[in-house]
Amino acid sequence: MAKVVLMVDPTTVELDPEPMPAEWILSGAPVTRGKKLVTSHDWTSTVVVWDCSPGSFHWHFRRDETIYVLSGECFMTDAKGEERRFAAGDLGFFHAGFSCDFRVTQHFRKVAVLRETMWLPFGIGLKAWNKVLGLIGFAGKSPLMVFLGITTLASGILR
Numbered sequence: 648m649a650k651v652v653l654m655v656d657p658t659t660v661e662l663d664p665e666p667m668p669a670e671w672i673l674s675g676a677p678v679t680r681g682k683k684l685v686t687s688h689d690w691t692s693t694v695v696v697w698d699c700s701p702g703s704f705h706w707h708f709r710r711d712e713t714i715y716v717l718s719g720e721c722f723m724t725d726a727k728g729e730e731r732r733f734a735a736g737d738l739g740f741f742h743a744g745f746s747c748d749f750r751v752t753q754h755f756r757k758v759a760v761l762r763e764t765m766w767l768p769f770g771i772g773l774k775a776w777n778k779v780l781g782l783i784g785f786a787g788k789s790p791l792m793v794f795l796g797i798t799t800l801a802s803g804i805l806r
Contacts, residue, residue: 657717660684667679667704680698690763695761698719708742711740714739716733716739721751721753724749724750
């Protein structure tokens with residue numbers, strides 16, 4: 648049975664080694680670790696805890712990523728050369744395809760929500776579909792229940 652509720656202290660989760668590609672490292676010897684905590688039923692979102700020791704590296708985001716910094720400090724520099732500091736309590740969002748450089752000055756730990764992106768017309772269609780389901784009272788129901796409910800609804804209308 649899938650976990651419905653995730654209850655965990657992200658500051659004490661034991662992490663596994665997750666080495667970054669050596670060619671991404673710019674200076675120092677940053678050591679990265681992580682742990683996937685949960686994945687959504689549709690496999691489009693994942694919650695992870697991740698940490699990194701001091702060092703500098705290039706990073707490319709393959710998925711949308713929302714982060715909440717638990718501890719430490721790092722500086723992110725974008726392609727324009729603009730720098731942004733991240734420390735405990737900060738919330739950040741990086742869209743899929745974004746690349747930047749990170750300079751970790753103090754052991755850094757974060758919780759991240761990774762989300763697969765989808766083709767914009769598909770995303771708009773999905774939002775519209777969910778809106779329709781909400782309007783007819785099927786929001787949050789399983790696909791089978793939606794199908795059976797719509798079939799019953801349609802047969803009642805056609806009578």
